Amino acid sequence: MSLRVLDYLVARLKELGVLHVFGIPGDYVLPVYDALLEKGISIVTTCDEEGAGFAADAYARIRGMGAVCVTYCVGGLKVANTTAGAYAEKSPVLVLSGAPGMKEREKNSLLHHKVRDFDTQRRVFEELTVACTLLSEPERAPQEVDRVLTQALRYKRPVYIELPRDTSFAPLPSSTPFPPPPLVVKEPSDPEALEEALEEAVTLLTSAQKPCLLADVEIHRFGLQQELEEFALQVEIPVAATLLGKSVIAETHPYYMGVYEGALGRPEVREYVESSDCLLMLGVFMTDINLGIYTAQLDPARCIYATSERLSIRYHRYENVTLEDFLRGLLKRTQGWKAPRREFPRPPGELSLGEARDRVTVRSLFGRLNRYLTDETVVIADVGDALFGAADLLVHQRTEFLGSAYYASLGFAVPGALGAQLANARLRPLVLVGDGAFQMTGMELSTIARWGLDPIVLLLDNQGYGTERQIRQGPYNELLPWNYWKVPDVLGTGRAFLVETNEQLESALQESFAVRGTFSLIQVRLNPEDRSPALARLAERLAAQQ
Amino acid sequence: MSLRVLDYLVARLKELGVLHVFGIPGDYVLPVYDALLEKGISIVTTCDEEGAGFAADAYARIRGMGAVCVTYCVGGLKVANTTAGAYAEKSPVLVLSGAPGMKEREKNSLLHHKVRDFDTQRRVFEELTVACTLLSEPERAPQEVDRVLTQALRYKRPVYIELPRDTSFAPLPSSTPFPPPPLVVKEPSDPEALEEALEEAVTLLTSAQKPCLLADVEIHRFGLQQELEEFALQVEIPVAATLLGKSVIAETHPYYMGVYEGALGRPEVREYVESSDCLLMLGVFMTDINLGIYTAQLDPARCIYATSERLSIRYHRYENVTLEDFLRGLLKRTQGWKAPRREFPRPPGELSLGEARDRVTVRSLFGRLNRYLTDETVVIADVGDALFGAADLLVHQRTEFLGSAYYASLGFAVPGALGAQLANARLRPLVLVGDGAFQMTGMELSTIARWGLDPIVLLLDNQGYGTERQIRQGPYNELLPWNYWKVPDVLGTGRAFLVETNEQLESALQESFAVRGTFSLIQVRLNPEDRSPALARLAERLAAQQ
The missing domain is CATH 3.40.50.970 (Thiamin diphosphate (ThDP)-binding fold, Pyr/PP domains)
Structure with a gap:
């Protein structure tokens, strides 16, 4: 043919x-x-x-x-x-x-x-x-x-x-090489600009007393996690990640501090990042949620800001310097140099687990989840407390946290698990989703079941739009309270649990992680007023802007 | 304030x-x-x-x-x-x-x-x-x-x-009259153009031997149903409707013939419409599905074609003549005149009901449904055989059939029922929906339940994308076979039935129509190869274009 x-x-x-x-x-x-x-x-x-x-x-x-x-x-x-x-x-x-x-x-x-x-x-x-x-x-x-x-x-x-439909089935022009030679994408940096930028950046870094790294999602998109981890180890500079970029660095990395998100995050991380005299921002999205609804206080005079689209050092800008060339250049030129030794914050360890017979709280939920994460887990968080509460989860590997943390479109997580597990069959998705988002796209569990995938879906059921409720009360925030745990009856397949106490949660998690080949849906009944500390702080900021 | x-x-x-x-x-x-x-x-x-x-x-x-x-x-x-x-x-x-x-x-x-x-x-x-x-x-x-x-x-x-969010809560300019005077929309026709167009149209109509009307959706959108019905009665000209415009004329009207859709529709209607020596097309969408995938043979030399956007008579065109003024003008100027008497097709009466213990077929389903329609029913058909099979339902009132018959977007019907019943509480929606469309938006039954609405949802379950299957077989047409009748268990409210035989269908319909205040979902298990005659003809045409 x-x-x-x-x-x-x-x-x-x-x-x-x-x-x-x-x-x-x-x-x-x-x-x-x-x-x-x-x-x-x-x-x-x-x-x-x-x-x-x-x-x-x-x-x-x-x-x-x-x-x-x-x-x-x-x-x-x-x-x-x-x-x-x-x-x-x-x-x-x-x-x-x-x-x-x-x-x-x-x-x-x-x-x-x-x-x-x-x-x-x-x-x-x-x-x-x-x-x-x-x-x-x-x-x-x-x-x-x-x-x-x-x-x-x-x-x-x-x-x-x-x-x-007529042209796509037309004959391929006979002059077209087939199979085609590999696509070439690389746009190399301007060598002079790169050279000058590297020299300036290295001078600033190596003369700093308290240098610090802030890493975001582009590190992952451009496949530079390895370089980032090596660089931090080599120069012994502590690293914070943004919420959107959570997991671009293994959270078990010896120089990892935790998530930075302005006033919304942990105060000790904020203090370290904002008081740095040379902050190297790598692939950072300057977005409102990422920056704690503009509570971030990052002084440009002390920043080196490199992304795939621009490189700024202090108040000037270099054109045609790629993120990749810049990071690789830094790695090469700082060999042998180490930052001054200094205490820095460590990621939170075990979170509170709550008492076995007590009602599950957002806090105890994440505390218990933390102990189940492995190198094969990919955490996929939908918008809301599923995302904000997840900020302090300890993510083991580098690529293992997906969320719509900037665009913030509800309904991403369940179909996201479908895509994630088909993209890499070695991964087992752990989905964190609110009831509002589940009502949008949760029935894609149907597709997940058809393909024999086995994500574990934690449904944070607070009977309504919890984030909006924090901003403004109204009847529009209420939802019909589904019996989500009966979804497998409709689909004719899958496993489900309804949990209210910490011990019920624990046994549902144990069973879900033990069984492979079928999805597990754990409906966690939360107090509608419960919320993570991060959401409480976020909601206050958003409400102030109404 | x-x-x-x-x-x-x-x-x-x-x-x-x-x-x-x-x-x-x-x-x-x-x-x-x-x-x-x-x-x-x-x-x-x-x-x-x-x-x-x-x-x-x-x-x-x-x-x-x-x-x-x-x-x-x-x-x-x-x-x-x-x-x-x-x-x-x-x-x-x-x-x-x-x-x-x-x-x-x-x-x-x-x-x-x-x-x-x-x-x-x-x-x-x-x-x-x-x-x-x-x-x-x-x-x-x-x-x-x-x-x-x-x-x-x-x-x-x-x-x-x-x-x-800043300007919408800014003060209204003090010069703004409030409450505002009523909106004025009317764009009157150009009187000379209207006069000439009416004169020409009336001459053509009154000298025709076999005039015929074809009515479509704009009659409904512009609120001209009353005028259309009066006009047909006054001049005694038979009327066909398009699929998109089904129900713009009461199907119990003495001059109603049925749906015209080129080669896809009933041959006797086609023959009458296409052999007319003066076809007056009112508000017709010249779309492929409406015109039977271009099997319609309508000779412009014998057509008067009036829509909200243009008026054409034979091969010339009038500007600035509104559909409303044109139809009202015709009504006025044809008083006393009647078209030559001539036999014309009547809409199909009772469809085949099938034997009580036989499996439900698309044909027996519509046959039985037909007997339940009342003046309070609004039929809302989703795309697929739910729509094509519905073409021969007898719709009593004028505004009582809604469907995405041109744009053909799957998933319209269940949320459409929500909108329809809130728009007019007197109406009771009868939803016709395939399993593919239900998997898209069917869970909006949740919203329907929250608002205490009571549509009756007929789910034509042929376990896959039936229309696509007619065009081309492939694994992509298959769906996970849900137990749709268990959806009320998930929602915690609503009634549902699973039916396979005609007698089960009959008793589910009786019960559903008898009970008010809650939705009824009737899952009708069809043979996956079953289809309406209209779909069979449509699929043949679409497949020929692949």
Whole structure:
């Protein structure tokens, strides 16, 4: 059989490690599904496209690239929000949309699923991605595919490819090398700028009395965890992580201090970071939640701020210096040097476990969970106290904490577990989700069950929107109190527990961690007014801004 | 208390009949919720924003205006698809989004929920609505609100208003009349063009031997059902409806023939419509599904084609002639004239009921349902055989059939029932939904239960995506077979039935229609290969285009 345009795209997806694609069938996309299946890429049909979008985002965070494949408009527009989240938090997700053929469009007729005109969906995704293409001509398709995928890898942000059904099955231009040579993404730094920046940074660091590192999510996205850990060990500088970047450094690392989040975090970490005379910020997102709703007091005059998009030292800026080259350069040029010895805060050890027969509290829940985490656990936290309370969990490995900590879109965690475990079968997801978020996307446990995955889902049931309740009371914060533990009866599979006391929680956790091959759902009935100390502080700040 | 910008908007909403607003709380929108509640507008918190969007669409179709109120980006972008559906099918939904204040934006900081820049969400909605505004200045807010709402009423399409949290609570400009004088929407026709068009149309109609009417959804959106029925009675011309416009004319009307959908519909209706020597098409959407995937053979030389956006007679076009003025003019100028008497097809009577102990089929299901419809029933059909099979249901009243028959977005029906019954408490929704669509949004039964509503939900369970299966077989069409009838156990409320035979169906229907105040969910286990004749014909056409 001769090669088709779609074969080129599929070859690229496999090169980038995409072995699962998430979506829902629809007539514009069915032939694409068959083409993917033929080449050994699995189609994961979710309950709703929203679940597909969140799953692909988690998949991308772990494997470096993820994809949804959806039908035109009724499928594509359902992943607008999840794509926006991937954009905001730098996760390279490919949105692949089936579409009417170019010939059909010429008639400009009202084909089903069309909104305003044939370009509506593409224009929406131009706002939500770093690169878009409509494969309107078979001749230009290979270069367009490469252009768009390269941007995804360069910026770690989502991209969009629209596949008209006539051109995607047209013959691949005969001049196209197949299989294609590997994609090249690297944009090297400007050597002079790099040299000058490194020299300045090393001078500042090595003359500092109290240098400090603050690491965030880009370290993970650009695969620099190893370099970060080595660097901290070599120069003996303590490291804090942001909430969004929790786990970019192993939390068992000897120089790890804990999470920094301005006034919302632990005061001793805040004090250390803010009083540093040379703060090296690596891949940090300057976001409101990350920075404790602007309570962070970081003096630019004492900061070196390196990200994938800019490098600033004090009040000036270097162009064309990549995060990767900068960190590698620091590692090389500081060999033999060590920072002055100084006491620094250590991550919290065991949290309070509560009494066995007492009601579970947010605090005792996280305290007990902490003892179950292993190197194979990936913690996936949904928005709310599931996320804020998780800040002090001790995460063992480097890549093992996923959450929508900046974009803060409810409903990420359960479908995120689907994506995470398919991305890396060695991982076992521990999902932390509130009841509000579970009502949005929790039924994706159905898809999880179909694929034989076995996440453990801790459902923090406080009967309503707990975070909003902290800001403002109102009837709109209340939810119908589901018997979540009966969800396995509906699905015909899975295990569930309803727990109210610490000893019930303990036995549910033991059983869940002991059994493999099926999901466990643990509904934890909390006092609706209970909350983590972090949420209490956050809510106070947010309420003050209303 | 002095008046605020938001009070003006709320006054307009109440003027337009919006007494319920759908959404999910989030910090940017909480104060707006309180402002709505203060003025007696109910906030309906759904499970997911998608449900809110579909509910508002159904609400708008029944009441003439509906609204979602959501938080910035993580809420707004979740209703991108439902807003697109409302655009495509002409339903005036207001998307009201909370947003960061204008002052906060000046710092251009990474506030949570932001995607690329502060205008991202608004630009997305510019693609999906007929009018957008960001209420950035209190002074201009009243005129902006009026401009946008007027467009929604004029075009029956969605609009978008973004509420920065500082300006929406700023004082209303003192020059603003309050309460505001009623909104004026009417754009009168050009009298000369109207005169000439009417004269030509009446000449064509009254000299025709076999005139025929084809009516579609705009008749309903513009409130012209009464005029249409009177006109057909007066001139004694038979009427067909499209699938999208099913029920714009009472199906018990003496001149009603049934649904016209090209080769996909009943052959006798097709023959009559296509052989007419003067076909008057009123408010018709020229869409592929409506026209039987382009099997319709309608000769423009014999057509008068009037919609809210254009009027064409044969091959020429009139500008500035409204559908309303045109139809009213026809009614006036044809008094005393009657079309030549001629036999025409009648809608199908009782459908086959099947034997009591036989397995339920799509055909026997609709046959039996037909006998339960009353003037209080609103049929809400989701996409798939739920919709196609419903084409021959006998709908009693004029406004009583809702479906996403053009945009064809799965998941509309269950949240649609929420919107429909809140829009008109006298109605009892009968929901027809496939298992695929139910897995998307069916858990909105939770919201339905919270509001004490009592739709009857017929779940056509063929264990997968039945329509796609007809086009192309593949593992992606299969779903986990839920025990849907156990959903009430999870929700802690509601009634459910599992039926396989016709007699089980009959007794479930009897019980469901007899009991009020709680939803009934009837899971109908169908043979996965079973399908309506209409779906069989549709699938053949779609498969041929793959």
